[in-house]
Amino acid sequence: MLIWxxxxxxxxxxxxxxxxxxxxxxxxxxxxxxxxxxxxxxxxYNADAIICQISxxxxxxxxxxxxxxxxxxxxxxxxxxVDIKAAKEKGIYVTNVxxxxxxxxxxxxIAALYRHNKQLSSYxxxxxxxxxxxxxxxxxxxxxxxQSLFIVGFGRIGRLIANKAVAxxxxxxxxxxxxxxxxxxxxxxxxxxxxxxxxxxxYISLNSKLDNTTKHLISEKELNLMKPxxxxxxxxxxxxxxxxxxxxxxxxxxxxxxxxxxxxxEPPTGNEDVFKCEKIFVTPHISxxxxxxxxxxxxxxxxxxxxxxxxxIISEIVNK
Amino acid sequence: MAPLFWxxxxxxxxxxxxxxxxKEKYxxxxxxxxxxxxxxxxxxxxxxxxxxxxxxxxxxxxETIERLEKCKCIALFxxxxxxVDIEAAKEKGIMVTNVxxxxxxxxxxxxISGIYYFGKKLDxxxxxxxxxxxxxxxxxxxxRRIKGSTLxxxxxxxxxxxxxxxxxxxxxxxxxxxxxxxxxxxxxxxVKKVELEEGLxxxxxxxxxxxxxxxxxxxxxxxxFQLMKKTAYLINTARGRIINEQDMIDAVNKxxxxxxxxxVISNEPPSTDEAIFxxxxxxxxxxxxxxxxxxxxxxxxxxxxxxxxxxxxxxPSDLVNG
Numbered sequence: 085m086l087i088w089x090x091x092x093x094x095x096x097x098x099x100x101x102x103x104x105x106x107x108x109x110x111x112x113x114x115x116x117x118x119x120x121x122x123x124x125x126x127x128x129y130n131a132d133a134i135i136c137q138i139s140x141x142x143x144x145x146x147x148x149x150x151x152x153x154x155x156x157x158x159x160x161x162x163x164x165x166v167d168i169k170a171a172k173e174k175g176i177y178v179t180n181v182x183x184x185x186x187x188x189x190x191x192x193x194i195a196a197l198y199r200h201n202k203q204l205s206s207y208x209x210x211x212x213x214x215x216x217x218x219x220x221x222x223x224x225x226x227x228x229x230x231q232s233l234f235i236v237g238f239g240r241i242g243r244l245i246a247n248k249a250v251a252x253x254x255x256x257x258x259x260x261x262x263x264x265x266x267x268x269x270x271x272x273x274x275x276x277x278x279x280x281x282x283x284x285x286x287y288i289s290l291n292s293k294l295d296n297t298t299k300h301l302i303s304e305k306e307l308n309l310m311k312p313x314x315x316x317x318x319x320x321x322x323x324x325x326x327x328x329x330x331x332x333x334x335x336x337x338x339x340x341x342x343x344x345x346x347x348x349x350e351p352p353t354g355n356e357d358v359f360k361c362e363k364i365f366v367t368p369h370i371s372x373x374x375x376x377x378x379x380x381x382x383x384x385x386x387x388x389x390x391x392x393x394x395x396x397i398i399s400e401i402v403n404k
Numbered sequence: 405m406a407p408l409f410w411x412x413x414x415x416x417x418x419x420x421x422x423x424x425x426x427k428e429k430y431x432x433x434x435x436x437x438x439x440x441x442x443x444x445x446x447x448x449x450x451x452x453x454x455x456x457x458x459x460x461x462x463x464x465x466x467e468t469i470e471r472l473e474k475c476k477c478i479a480l481f482x483x484x485x486x487x488v489d490i491e492a493a494k495e496k497g498i499m500v501t502n503v504x505x506x507x508x509x510x511x512x513x514x515x516i517s518g519i520y521y522f523g524k525k526l527d528x529x530x531x532x533x534x535x536x537x538x539x540x541x542x543x544x545x546x547x548r549r550i551k552g553s554t555l556x557x558x559x560x561x562x563x564x565x566x567x568x569x570x571x572x573x574x575x576x577x578x579x580x581x582x583x584x585x586x587x588x589x590x591x592x593x594x595v596k597k598v599e600l601e602e603g604l605x606x607x608x609x610x611x612x613x614x615x616x617x618x619x620x621x622x623x624x625x626x627x628x629f630q631l632m633k634k635t636a637y638l639i640n641t642a643r644g645r646i647i648n649e650q651d652m653i654d655a656v657n658k659x660x661x662x663x664x665x666x667x668v669i670s671n672e673p674p675s676t677d678e679a680i681f682x683x684x685x686x687x688x689x690x691x692x693x694x695x696x697x698x699x700x701x702x703x704x705x706x707x708x709x710x711x712x713x714x715x716x717x718x719x720p721s722d723l724v725n726g
Contacts, residue, residue, distance in 0.1 A: 191549070191551075199520070199527070202514055204514075204518065204687055211681065211688060211690050215690060216674065227510055227698040251570055252516070368532045368539060374548060375549070
């Protein structure tokens with residue numbers, strides 16, 4: 085048996101090796117970089133399973149050459165670079181790893197919320213200037229439990245955020261056309277209309293997928309509805325917000341500010357206007373990142389390949 | 405005769421809440437104000453006050469109390485009453501109240517905020533883009549998922565248990581050291597009772613929520629820092645002197661622990677050249693963890709209502725020298 089791993093990202097493959105050898109002690113594992121053409125001719129055509137990074141193109145030409153392959157297991161959520169139809173025709177299952185970083189992304193949103201509310205790192209110069217105690221506070225601090233959070237997109241990540249925010253005593257609302265009111269009741273959150281959420285929320289977290297219907301979902305119109313003290317947090321995809329309109333809204337005081345882990349142009353040149361806006365805090369697309377999320381990603385991708393080689397039909401298959 | 409209320413304070417920007425409540429009950433009352441250095445005012449008018457409302461920082465020793473001719477009560481804006489001679493007050497028939505627990509949520513939020521500060525490290529990415537970094541490669545140190553980590557709460561009273569309630573939603577293991585709270589009580593907050601040393605050895609985050617008294621003075625010293633994980637973070641919102649500050653600074657500088665967020669320090673207010681301000685991995689905030697519009701409101705309303713109750717001869721539940 086041969087498992088072929090195609091990847092440029094990971095420093096090592098100890099997790100995959102351990103899982104594979106445990107199930108298939110005699111399995112051979114071979115590795116290629118993302119430009120795998122030569123290796124395909126040499127040995128890849130003979131692979132029983134492929135585990136590959138989401139950035140790797142696996143087109144029909146490649147799939148046609150695979151003689152024994154039963155599964156292409158992708159390291160991540162997105163599988164747009166794999167021709168899943170061609171794979172299906174050849175009886176090859178394609179799998180992904182949904183939700184491996186849901187916990188981490190939800191933590192990012194909560195971290196952003198607390199960073200904005202408590203501003204722990206903002207007091208250095210005030211202390212050096214001799215301010216201590218209440219005099220050092222120059223803004224109105226609202227207790228978190230008196231604040232409301234509007235979650236746009238109530239999938240796995242949105243719900244994890246909601247669970248935490250509810251425990252902190254926040255009023256939590258969501259908008260998601262695909263999620264029923266019933267879900268809301270169980271969790272102690274309220275389903276609201278799109279506009280109502282923007283009008284009433286103190287914090288807004290964007291957690292929808294990016295597709296044709298969500299591109300620039302947040303535009304000037306929605307920003308105009310928001311409270312002047314409202315803060316937007318985006319850990320989904322940059323293009324869900326009209327970035328130009330956001331910058332304008334923040335600079336003109338229509339909304340208080342934003343915390344963004346994603347922007348319209350990634351990777352950025354560094355000269356984008358969004359970096360020049362003082363009230364917009366940008367992190368370099370790291371919300372999903374933790375040692376644990378990467379471990380989980382590597383392990384789940386390996387298990388997906390193993391399970392299919394073992395004859396199992398698993399929920400991670402995207403081309404059933 | 406209309407009562408004279410004497411408010412001694414340097415913290416609040418205004419006294420609208422207090423004035424409104426007092427005037428509602430006593431429309432003709434006189435309200436006078438002094439700063440913490442009130443000696444002159446004591447001679448001029450303070451000695452005639454019927455009631456005092458004072459900030460917790462204000463010293464009210466026996467000498468002051470002896471000068472008070474009509475005072476029936478002292479209501480403090482806060483929990484600590486160590487600067488008031490409550491025994492001398494009692495002997496003179498002066499009731500003293502404090503206000504506790506009004507900021508439990510705010511302190512708990514601060515603690516969780518501290519966990520996220522180090523747990524997600526958002527501030528650590530500030531200059532990443534300037535350096536041309538984007539994506540996971542910009543992470544300077546390993547980021548561990550918060551879920552599954554262990555939080556040790558030292559002092560599991562009202563504030564500690566409020567921290568526990570929030571931490572539970574983060575899916576962390578919560579353990580607590582508190583000799584005065586038993587396992588049955590801790591079960592209510594899903595907290596496991598531990599000995600101090602055991603807790604320090606296993607915790608990823610340590611939150612101090614204990615009272616400060618002789619028994620907790622320098623509760624954490626060098627030998628305790630040596631027990632902690634190198635990856636552990638310490639959060640102190642209680643009182644600075646519960647920790648031996650120099651030992652904490654040494655521990656962080658030597659890498660015995662990874663960092664700390666403290667809202668309280670040994671010497672408050674500081675002279676600002678204290679060593680703790682030069683330690684990069686210790687974030688200091690100026691004793692503001694309790695502050696929110698909501699906590700201020702509760703503090704002011706409760707302190708003012710305490711003074712009214714005591715003037716009416718009632719014994720409020722906030723009485724500390726009853």
